[in-house]
Amino acid sequence: MSESATPDRRDSIEDALAALKAGRPVIVVDAHERENEGDFVAAASTITAETVDFMLRHGRGVLCAPITKDTADRLDLRPIVEESANTAPHRTPFLVQVDHIAAGTGVSPEARAATLREMANSHSVASDFVKPGHIFPLLAKPGGVLRRAGHTEAVTDLLALAGLPPVGCLIEIVSADGKGMARGEELQRLAAEHGLLVVSIEDLIRHRTSRERLVTREAEVPIPTRQYGTPRVIAYKVEHQTQEPVALVWGDLTDQPGEKPPLVRMHSSCFTGDLLDSLRCDCGDQLHLAMKRCHEAGRGAVVYLPQEGRGIGLTAKLKAYELQDAGADTVEANHKLGFKADQRDYMVGLQILKDLGLSRIRLLTNNPKKRESFVSSAMGLEVVEQVPIIAPPEPTREKYLATKREKMGHALP
Secondary structure, three states, X not given: OOOOXXXXXXXXXXXXXXXXXXXXXXXXXXXXXXOOOEEEEEEHHHOOHHXXXXXXXXXXOOOEEEEOHHHHHHOOOOEOOOHHHOOOOOOOOEEOOEEEOXXXXXXXXXXXXXXXXXXXXXXXXXXHEEEEEEEEEEEOOOOHHHOOOOHHHHHHHHHHHHOOOOEEEXXXXXXXXXXXXXXXXXXXXXXXXXXXXXXXXXXXXHHHXXXXXXXXXXXXXXXXXXXXXXXXXXXXXXXXXXXXXXXXXXXXXXXXXXXXXXXXXXXXXXXXXXXXXXXXXXXXXXXXXXXXXXXXXXXXXXXXXXXXXXXXXXXXHHHHHHHHHOOOOHHHHHHHOOOOOOOOOOHHHHHHHHHOXXXXXXXEOXXXXXXXXXXXXXXXXXXXXXXXXXXXXXXXXXXXXXXXXXXHOOOXX
């Protein structure tokens, strides 16, 4: 890693997988709005006493072993606290602590490394371990980071992608001053000092969603409308998620010789704008403008994604409205609630576009982040044109639109 790395610099998931396969630890960071911390992560199957000692000395958190349900069942590991009674901030799924039966007191780095390696040994059984011990197993949710964007799931996902046994080792990295968790520049300095890679859970999610097929058509039906013809409405199931996105499709979306690529709108749900015709935002107008243009063009698609309030949810959005009424702008309100300005992710939408057979599109958006998502997705979707979609002016949303233009880079007049 470069000595001049910035606080937000990240290495590639592919490089991290190579490091883990070679028996080297990596640093994994989660989102700013979640725990906002970095953990040392290593594969249990190849871990050494030296690596455990390093993680304990420089991490100074709790040494844990993320595992899958199959491993938990094989070793008969049960939750310390049942899920219904788990009141930890992120419902961390701790299982009963263990030591290997031959690990003595289980405390030394050599003993802990031996316990971890035996947990990863597919031939080990419950009777090979004593309870309680000094290794804290953590149960990863099925679906990994696509289900829960935590370090536990990140570890088991990384190991699966690396082709390693699904037992890992992690420890939180405490700041050198002992007052909190190491973050940003401190993590980068630590990584540079010890020659470690730094990867993010966000990039791991993007890595998985760009390579795995997550969407499946569940239903497809023509819906006649008053103003926009009869688009086909296609409902999708998303693996490991509860959201149910839909695509509205007009005409034939395949490449037509001599014709422009079809218009496409990726629209995030907005209860207040789409259903109530709210004048606080331009979402409802943009949705209806997009449907109108696709209908008039004779072919196009609107992908409707359940990402209310730029991904924060309806209740949080209404709380943000309260803060806006007290003087905050839309970005400031999200930050005060502990969210990023825009938490939406378009990878599910991109997969839907691929399922629809698209490769070249004209994207109906004013938002540069949407276009960038196509460039960074590695899914073979080309935006040949970004088509503006400007709602009529309304006094009640002038400040909102100004904030989108000035703070979020939207191409608005």
